[in-house]
Amino acid sequence: MKLEVYADRMSQPSRAGIIFCKVNGIDYTELKVDISKREHLTPEFAEINPMKQLPAIVDGKFKLFESHSILIYLACAFPGVADHWYPADLFKRSKIHSVLYWHHSNLRRAAAAEAEKLLFSSLSKIESFWLKGDGPFLLGGNQPSIADLSLVCELMQLEVLDEKDRDRFFGPYKKVQQWIKHTRNATSPHFDNVHIILMKVKEKLTNKPLMEANHGGARDIEKRWRSRM
Template identity: 35%
Template structure:
């Protein structure tokens, strides 16, 4: 099998890439990289990805180290339905618009809440600073409002009438936050409807790929 996918399911963009392959039945050799064990810092992995991050794909001798570029590459190389990354210039540009926006918005702010609410407390044994966390949560909600008021204002999906790789990135970003037990869609019916729709489209692979995040969520609720 030529295509290798290096990933850790704690990583939002890595989950998006794995999900895309599974939903579209793209054959690949899974190469899990345990970030918690610092396996990304090994000399072997550094030769594959000099940035020492996930996800990475290796297709024969060809390598890609950025999730957006990976999703675009896979959508164009494999015979996947056009709605994932439309060939129509304007439709494709709308998908690119979200993917350019999400780096400093959905991706950054949802990940920041996840890090401060889940990762750092688990690593240090110290609860988060409530004032600092509140600021991060408020910033995240500003981003979620933009998702609803701009990207989901007139369409059922982030970039049109059908699911695309933009929705794949978006749903993994939003789902990241639930690991703490936080209900990120509370009071947001538009976002709730969108998340329900996308999860249904990605079933059963969505729950499979997010099983670790959901275990963290269930543990947080129990505590």
């Protein structure tokens, strides 16, 4: 039976899971659970994830939730996932766990609570600590790990903010900006495709006409990114 991924692309951890599957050629079925329709709170979905959160996966008889746990499982369970995503080396792997838990205690809470102070402090720590190595990715990596994917997907949620606010948040953090760009490129074209839904919401919020319908979402995002970076 094919891997089932229960997700809503409006949610950043859902997107990280989907991008991971696509980038690594993991064959899966995406089952949309519409959070805006409260589908994640139904008894049917509680059978999949009793915590009623997204994403969740079913792989044969095995059910799993919590996005980081899912990313680690996928990296281990499916052949062909490159080692850089979740290195076999214990020291490298431990550092990735360290980022992922740090993410949960800091960045993810910051976004959820819209606590600007915590967000700035988190961005500052990414800039000055996690990105202080030689490579363009977290922990000095030359290629992305699941930690890069997860954190960048989290930060993409800020894309719905207007230009002024985005610049206020990201402006001081040049390495963070570059890192987002590198992660996006390393997971192209899936990264943009999976974020189309977010860009559509952004369009609605800013009352601009939907360009995606005419020109294709990914290309529209491409333009935005080029104009920004």
